[in-house]
């Protein structure tokens with residue numbers, strides 16, 4: 001199976017790409033910034049294309065069996081902007097159909113199912129739900145993954161200098177997963193996928209932890225530098241969201257993270273794709 005990857009330079013795209021390479025698949029990376037992508041993956045085929053441009057995408061996908069998508073909506077994006085998981089995904093699906101691609105793999109998320117109180121909606125979760133619908137309606141066989149929190153966020157999107165930033169204190173316990181374990185599961189799903197078969201997997205790690213428990217264990221185990229945890233009061237984001245798109249994004253994602261009642265639902269993924277084993281401590285030590 002020849003696999004094209006869009007989003008290989010991303011925080012989660014990088015470890016997943018490494019696992020797909022390690023699993024022995026012939027890989028082509030489709031990227032906007034070819035030089036940056038070649039620096040990260042020196043011995044891999046890299047082709048220039050942009051999700052804004054259907055023609056470049058079709059050319060880049062010719063000869064590929066599967067395309068794996070690691071896309072995101074960035075903090076600061078506005079609802080009226082171009083979104084890779086909306087218009088970009090529509091371009092990608094058309095290009096994949098024309099190029100004869102036979103499978104779409106897509107990183108979604110568990111938390112996009114969160115129901116805001118009083119029936120309110122958040123456009124970001126609506127885009128992500130629509131993305132799943134678009135893929136399912138495309139007629140292309142699919143492998144869709146719905147992961148819990150990634151450990152990488154502790155050292156990525158939640159890091160502010162030498163601190164991990166948490167907002168409020170929640171008792172809900174996501175099952176944090178390392179992207180390397182997830183990458184191995186993605187590779188396994190592609191290995192076992194039969195022609196035309198659709199796959200959907202919830203992805204959860206070995207332990208259920210509150211965000212504070214995960215952050216405290218990460219800080220204790222990460223010896224590369226001294227880190228601390230800052231717990232901001234939620235009302236700061238509530239006020240800030242009136243003024244900036246970034247704070248509005250932060251408020252919505254925090255609300256969902258702090259309240260989504262995650263339960264274990266990954267038995268099928270563990271049985272079919274292997275069980276994630278990386279603990280927070282092992283993840284922290286893998287970074288230095």
Ligand SMILES: NC(=O)c1ccc[n+]([C@@H]2O[C@H](COP(=O)([O-])OP(=O)(O)OC[C@H]3O[C@@H](n4cnc5c(N)ncnc54)[C@H](OP(=O)(O)O)[C@@H]3O)[C@@H](O)[C@H]2O)c1
Pocket residue numbers: 006007008009010011012013014030031032033049050051052070071072073084088107108109110147148149150151153
């Ligand atoms: N963090 C978590 O705990 C968590 C949990 C569950 C699910 N997820 C999901 O994980 C995803 C985020 O993954 P990530 O952190 O790896 O995202 P990311 O770092 O933002 O990476 C996005 C990738 O998309 C590429 N890209 C952006 N615009 C493009 C365009 N027009 N054409 C082609 N490529 C384009 C970027 O390439 P450039 O290098 O050119 O910018 C980058 O490689 C989200 O969908 C999120 O819902 C996250």
